[in-house]
Amino acid sequence: MTNVPELFGSMVFNDQKMKARLPHTTYKALKKTIQNGEPLDISVANAVANAMKDWAVEMGCTHYTHWFQPMTGVTAEKHDSFIAPDGDQVIMEFSGKELIKGEPDASSFPSGGIRATFEARGYTTWDPTSPAFIRDKTLYIPTAFCSYTGEVLDKKTPLLRSMERLSSVAVKVLHLLGKEDVTRVTTTVGPEQEYFLIDKKMYDQRPDLIFTGRTLFGAPAPKGQELEDHYFGSIKTRVAAFMNDLDEELWKLGVLAKTKHNEVAPSQHELAPIFSTSNIATDHNELTMEVMKKTAEKHGLVCLLHEKPFAGVNGSGKHNNWSIGTNTGENLLDPGRNPENNLQFQLFLAAVVKAVHEYQDLLRITVASAGNDHRLGANEAPPAIISMYLGDDLGALVEAIIEGKEYKSAGKSDMLTGVDVLPDFKKDTSDRNRTSPFAFTGNKFEFRALGSSLNIGCPNYMLNTMVAEELNEFYGELKDASDVDAAVKVLVKKVLTEHRNIIFNGDNYSAEWVDEAARRGLCNYRSLPEAMAHYVDRKNIDLFVKNGIVSEAEIRARYEIELEHYVKQLHIEALTMIDMAQRSIAPAVSSFVGKLTETALAKKSLSESISVYAETSLVEELSDGLEKFVKKTADLATAVEEAKKYNGDNLAQATYYREVVFAEMEKLRELGDAMERRTSAAYWPYPSYGEILFGV
Numbered sequence: 067m068t069n070v071p072e073l074f075g076s077m078v079f080n081d082q083k084m085k086a087r088l089p090h091t092t093y094k095a096l097k098k099t100i101q102n103g104e105p106l107d108i109s110v111a112n113a114v115a116n117a118m119k120d121w122a123v124e125m126g127c128t129h130y131t132h133w134f135q136p137m138t139g140v141t142a143e144k145h146d147s148f149i150a151p152d153g154d155q156v157i158m159e160f161s162g163k164e165l166i167k168g169e170p171d172a173s174s175f176p177s178g179g180i181r182a183t184f185e186a187r188g189y190t191t192w193d194p195t196s197p198a199f200i201r202d203k204t205l206y207i208p209t210a211f212c213s214y215t216g217e218v219l220d221k222k223t224p225l226l227r228s229m230e231r232l233s234s235v236a237v238k239v240l241h242l243l244g245k246e247d248v249t250r251v252t253t254t255v256g257p258e259q260e261y262f263l264i265d266k267k268m269y270d271q272r273p274d275l276i277f278t279g280r281t282l283f284g285a286p287a288p289k290g291q292e293l294e295d296h297y298f299g300s301i302k303t304r305v306a307a308f309m310n311d312l313d314e315e316l317w318k319l320g321v322l323a324k325t326k327h328n329e330v331a332p333s334q335h336e337l338a339p340i341f342s343t344s345n346i347a348t349d350h351n352e353l354t355m356e357v358m359k360k361t362a363e364k365h366g367l368v369c370l371l372h373e374k375p376f377a378g379v380n381g382s383g384k385h386n387n388w389s390i391g392t393n394t395g396e397n398l399l400d401p402g403r404n405p406e407n408n409l410q411f412q413l414f415l416a417a418v419v420k421a422v423h424e425y426q427d428l429l430r431i432t433v434a435s436a437g438n439d440h441r442l443g444a445n446e447a448p449p450a451i452i453s454m455y456l457g458d459d460l461g462a463l464v465e466a467i468i469e470g471k472e473y474k475s476a477g478k479s480d481m482l483t484g485v486d487v488l489p490d491f492k493k494d495t496s497d498r499n500r501t502s503p504f505a506f507t508g509n510k511f512e513f514r515a516l517g518s519s520l521n522i523g524c525p526n527y528m529l530n531t532m533v534a535e536e537l538n539e540f541y542g543e544l545k546d547a548s549d550v551d552a553a554v555k556v557l558v559k560k561v562l563t564e565h566r567n568i569i570f571n572g573d574n575y576s577a578e579w580v581d582e583a584a585r586r587g588l589c590n591y592r593s594l595p596e597a598m599a600h601y602v603d604r605k606n607i608d609l610f611v612k613n614g615i616v617s618e619a620e621i622r623a624r625y626e627i628e629l630e631h632y633v634k635q636l637h638i639e640a641l642t643m644i645d646m647a648q649r650s651i652a653p654a655v656s657s658f659v660g661k662l663t664e665t666a667l668a669k670k671s672l673s674e675s676i677s678v679y680a681e682t683s684l685v686e687e688l689s690d691g692l693e694k695f696v697k698k699t700a701d702l703a704t705a706v707e708e709a710k711k712y713n714g715d716n717l718a719q720a721t722y723y724r725e726v727v728f729a730e731m732e733k734l735r736e737l738g739d740a741m742e743r744r745t746s747a748a749y750w751p752y753p754s755y756g757e758i759l760f761g762v
């Protein structure tokens with residue numbers, strides 16, 4: 067039996083270890099940096115580095131690495147050993163300077179044209195707010211990453227800046243409201259992670275999964291998710307063994323893995339942690355995804371984090387539960403017992419409503435990816451239209467404020483089970499709305515449009531920044547008021563009235579909503595190129611620059627990087643399809659047709675009266691299908707070739723890939739899948755959906 071409390075955090079240089087291993091003054095100085103964001107002294111860094119190294123060496127480590135999150139979408143690490151020469155021997159050393167600053171060569175990480183290759187230097191800087199940990203006998207130090215000239219080249223720096231910005235603005239507002247004891251405000255996140263788990267033997271036979279993370283061909287299995295028997299279904303032995311192992315690995319790393327269950331699609335599952343600060347939640351989510359993949363390997367499985375690995379069944383997303391709390395322990399999005407009198411709550415709610423309305427395009431942009439394009443608006447995930455769900459109770463409160471009417475909370479009612487042995491309990495005040503992209507869930511908002519592979523740092527720095535912007539504006543309007551309460555009431559009413567159009571409590575999957583949203587003037591960007599074009603709109607650039615999150619050059623760089631990445635992904639998908647079509651599928655179908663023809667001829671030579679109907683009709687159908695398939699493959703190859711004419715214009719090229727290349731891929735897939743249905747399984751070169759999805 068595992069002793070979980072003992073196991074938890076055993077691989078983390080956490081508070082308890084710092085306290086035990088650092089001189090008291092050093093420990094206190096470090097805590098100040100972590101809790102209050104105060105700058106760190108090099109003498110403190112030296113002491114911390116030494117203590118970290120001693121612990122790591124005791125745990126069997128020989129190396130350390132600065133772990134960072136460049137714009138590639140995956141984490142990066144470069145390992146250095148602790149050795150330092152001492153005469154003809156070596157000793158294990160790690161200085162404060164090495165802890166604080168690393169120098170990976172930056173020229174091979176995406177910079178969106180910001181950095182010329184001759185300016186190859188890049189720096190990583192220790193982030194003391196996220197604890198160091200041990201993996202594979204290496205000490206991992208969470209770091210931020212920038213170029214020699216100081217441009218931010220990662221996902222962590224903007225997140226940390228946005229957290230500080232939101233804190234300083236929210237504290238000012240809270241002081242105005244009389245909460246003078248609040249000195250720091252922190253955003254918190256609990257990301258629910260969906261994933262697929264398939265047999266490694268199946269994976270190894272699918273070049274599409276290996277190169278692109280999703281299947282590019284594949285006829286549906288006779289059974290999909292229509293029986294709804296997988297969601298919350300009992301977990302199979304092999305999957306349960308994986309999940310237990312995963313929990314233990316995550317607990318060792320201090321990740322608060324809490325809930326696990328089967329999801330809607332066959333072979334699909336979910337893991338949810340208990341929330342932590344946005345920064346740690348982001349690092350832990352990156353770690354969770356990596357540990358999922360590694361743990362799967364140990365079990366002969368492969369963990370797929372792509373947003374849409376299989377057509378016809380649900381894809382995977384990530385729900386970003388987000389809230390704001392004070393250092394005095396108050397959740398600023400908790401309505402309390404009497405939300406109608408809770409002006410502080412109303413003000414923060416109004417800030418979120420206004421932020422989501424004014425920057426709905428940014429929220430859409432931040433979840434845009436080639437993979438997520440398959441999900442948003444496909445009736446398995448929220449639509450590409452961003453709106454907010456407040457629920458009956460809060461919805462009624464907002465109505466009452468706007469109309470100037472009295473509001474009475476419904477209060478929690480009793481749920482009577484009607485069976486003596488079943489305990490009765492209090493029901494929530496409102497039901498959930500599973501179709502909303504941005505839903506209020508009691509004391510937090512759940513942003514549901516994220517794709518499963520996304521680094522949650524991006525949506526969170528955008529969310530933090532836009533809310534900081536609104537709060538700062540509120541502060542400006544309230545700071546000179548003689549009667550703050552009265553001024554808050556007027557402001558809240560005005561803001562909710564002006565921004566009520568973003569609130570929608572109905573079915574987000576319905577066709578009527580698309581029309582209604584258009585009438586309300588809400589954006590509906592259906593694909594990444596459509597959405598991304600607005601990244602560099604003046605109002606969005608202003609938002610980031612004004613709040614000191616990233617510079618205009620850095621935003622433009624990020625925009626180019628995203629578009630380039632999208633083009634490359636679709637390009638790889640197209641090439642993989644062509645390769646599969648030409649080298650495996652077409653030859654396989656041709657062989658099968660040859661075999662059928664041989665059989666028909668043999669039958670005929672035996673006796674003219676034997677029926678060859680089955681063979682001839684199949685030969686006709688498949689020959690016809692194969693001709694179309696081969697021609698369509700050539701069309702796709704031509705489309706890919708033509709894309710070169712857009713070299714140098716990332717937006718035009720991304721749009722072309724979406725509108726032309728992707729459309730050709732869809733047509734080719736349809737022809738391929740039709741042939742799969744009619745070709746002998748013994749001849750088809752790839753494992754079927756049935757084998758992959760129901761194999762574990």
Ligand code: ADP
Pocket residue numbers: 254255256257258338339340341342387388389390397507508509510
């Ligand atoms: P619900 O009942 O809304 O599903 P849960 O308690 O199951 O809420 O939480 C869902 C996710 O939201 C979990 O990851 C949880 O840790 C996270 N969560 C809960 N409270 C907060 C908060 N204040 N800030 C951020 N995330 C939170």
Ligand code: MG
Pocket residue numbers: 258336385
């Ligand atoms: Mg879920």
